[in-house]
Amino acid sequence: MRIRNTLPYTFLVPTVLLLIVLAFTPLIYAVMVSFTDRTLFEPTSSWVGFENYSKLLGDRRFVSSAWVSLKWEVVTVSATMLLAVGLGVLMFETASRRQRAFFSLVFLVPVLLPRVCAAFVWKFAFHPLYGIITFPYRAITGRPLDVLSDPNSALLAVAFVDVWQWGFFFAVIVLKLLESLPPQPIEAARLDNAKPWEIHFYITLPMLKAPLVSLALVKAIESLRSFDLIYVMTRGGPGIATETLDMYAFSQGFIESGNIAYASAIAVIMLIATIVIFTVIWKRVNR
Amino acid sequence: MKSNFFGQTILWLFALIVIVPLGWTLLNAFKVNADLLTPVPKLFFSPTLENMAYVLGRDSVFAALINSLIVCLSAVAIGLALGLPGAYAIARHPNRITKEIQFFVLSLRFLPPVAVAIPLMVIWLNLGIYDTRIGMIIAYSLITISITMWLGIPSFVSVPREVEEAARIDGYGPYAVFFWVALPVAGKSLLGALAFSFILVWNEFLLALMLTTADAKTLPIIASEMSQMGMNVPWGVLNAAVVLLSLPPLMLLGLLSGFLNRAFAQKTR
Structure with missing residues (x-):
């Protein structure tokens, strides 16, 4: 007679229960608060139904921050993947084994830095008067260059820092993926005098389609965590040029009005959007 | 050429x-x-050395360092105690239910941090654990448990089944196999997974910003506040703080690069 193995139950049930409690309590609470007029300063509140949500629809700042969030996602994900694939292929083609080991270590550093630190490093590098990045521009034109205060460039400058953190890290992963491929098709193509870019465009990258799509998805998920970078570098400014949804929810709930109910409504909309979108995509990709 | x-x-x-x-x-x-x-x-x-001395000499920095260490290490320990057994069970019993659990654990990462932080703040206020280390540890456990589980699964899958079966023939029960065989064999990759979860919470900012105001502030919060001291931003001090805050994650660089190499070396086989 086989004794039933209890291990999966004792190992999984407590952990999963705890995760469910930890994750769902705040979420349900957020949904509940979003139907009230709760503020930070008064513990009493009353039910207002969908008022917060209908107010959001007419809130131009909300529409603007949703648009900024969308731009942020598209820019950071595509730029990260471009840098990762380009640099990964470049390392694969031109670097010796020892160089690869060296570059892999160097390119891993930015992603390990606390986001707050990366933000400060670049905030000072972008400083209009003293920054090292803006120095060439100052030396040539004699004028200061203020990328973070210009509504046209601020979001791109912050996105650059995000790509700096993730793109180099993903380049290392792309290199490892390329190294894990069987060498025969590449060598066969070389014998046929295929150029390096042809080999990668037509052979290796199509072979790596699945992992690359997963990488892009991971980046899309991580791009949702833009708050710390934006908070330190621009605080959503100039004006509301870099105000993403989480930044807007934060300032509604904590800085300007203490309107927790309204902030919760924003959070709930973000929550529903991200869960639906990412669940659908993830299940499709990993079918 | x-x-x-x-x-x-x-x-x-x-x-x-x-x-x-x-x-x-x-x-x-x-x-x-x-x-x-x-x-x-x-x-x-x-x-x-003025900047460094200034940063290290501040009481607020010292208090935040203690907070960061206690909160992060406790959360990582909880992640280890609950996440690794869970990961092992999923790795060894692949079926429909565990697949769904695995997806659920991953989907926790989809949650926008604000959507967790805002309600947690209100709940913590009601429970009286707002701005305490306990409150922070609980919040961070959500991160560490899920990431440890997620990264631990492939590490346990790569433990050869023959090794475990040999131990079972020697009379080991399923629990003994986990503790004495699977854990030590997967040990090196698991260490990388734990390092990842430590860095995630050490670098975490939004939850700490919303769940603390004075007593339980962590280092990233203190660092970000330094830019608001007085009219002139003390850039030297700020740079010193950035360097010191970045040191712990960078010390784990070797461990993590080894983790990556192993993870991809397995795929080749």
């Missing part, structure tokens, strides 16, 4: 984009303001 030289140049340029800002920050940490705030960047200067 020519294209190789061209490629090498670009490769080094990219490496410089990583190294130069970091090296510059390191230099700035040892500059006085007069050397820092110059229109032409100064490469040579007489270094000062």
Whole structure:
């Protein structure tokens, strides 16, 4: 007679229960608060139904921050993947084994830095008067260059820092993926005098389609965590040029009005959007 | 040969984009303001330890360091105690239910941090654990448990089943196999997974910002507040704080790069 193995139950049930409690309590609470007029300063509140949500629809700042969030996602994900694939292929083609080991270590550093630190490093590098990045521009034109205060460039400058953190890290992963491929098709193509870019465009990258799509998805998920970078570098400014949804929810709930109910409504909309979108995509990709 | 030289140049340029800002920050940490705030960047200067001493000498920094260490290490320990057994069970019993659990654990990462932080703040206020280490540990456990489980699963899958079966024939029960065989064999990759979860919570900002105001502040919060001291931003002090805050994650660099190498070496096999 086989004794039933209890291990999966004792190992999984407590952990999963705890995760469910930890994750769902705040979420349900957020949904509940979003139907009230709760503020930070008064513990009493009353039910207002969908008022917060209908107010959001007419809130131009909300529409603007949703648009900024969308731009942020598209820019950071595509730029990260471009840098990762380009640099990964470049390392694969031109670097010796020892160089690869060296570059892999160097390119891993930015992603390990606390986001707050990366933000400060670049905030000072972008400083209009003293920054090292803006120095060439100052030396040539004699004028200061203020990328973070210009509504046209601020979001791109912050996105650059995000790509700096993730793109180099993903380049290392792309290199490892390329190294894990069987060498025969590449060598066969070389014998046929295929150029390096042809080999990668037509052979290796199509072979790596699945992992690359997963990488892009991971980046899309991580791009949702833009708050710390934006908070330190621009605080959503100039004006509301870099105000993403989480930044807007934060300032509604904590800085300007203490309107927790309204902030919760924003959070709930973000929550529903991200869960639906990412669940659908993830299940499709990993079918 | 020519294209190789061209490629090498670009490769080094990219490496410089990583190294130069970091090296510059390191230099700035040892500059006085007069050397820092110059229109032409100064490469040579007489270094000062003032900034470092100022950062390390502040009571708020010391308190935040203690908070960060206690909160992060406790959360990582909870992640280890609950996440690793869970990961093992999923790795060894692949079926429909465990697949769904695995997806659920991953989907926790989809949650926008604000959507967790805002309600948690209100709940913690009601429970009286707002701005306490306990409150932070609980919040961070959600992160560490899920990430430890997620990264632990492939590590346990790579433990050869034959090794476990050999132990079972020697009379080990399923639990003994986990503790005495699977854990030690997967040990090195698991260490990488734990390092990842430590870095995630050490670097975490939004939850700490919303769940603390005074007593339980962690280091990233203190660092971000330094830019708001007085009218003139004390860039030297700020650079010193950035360097010190970045040290712990960077010390784990070797461990993590080894983790990555192993993870991809397995795929090749």
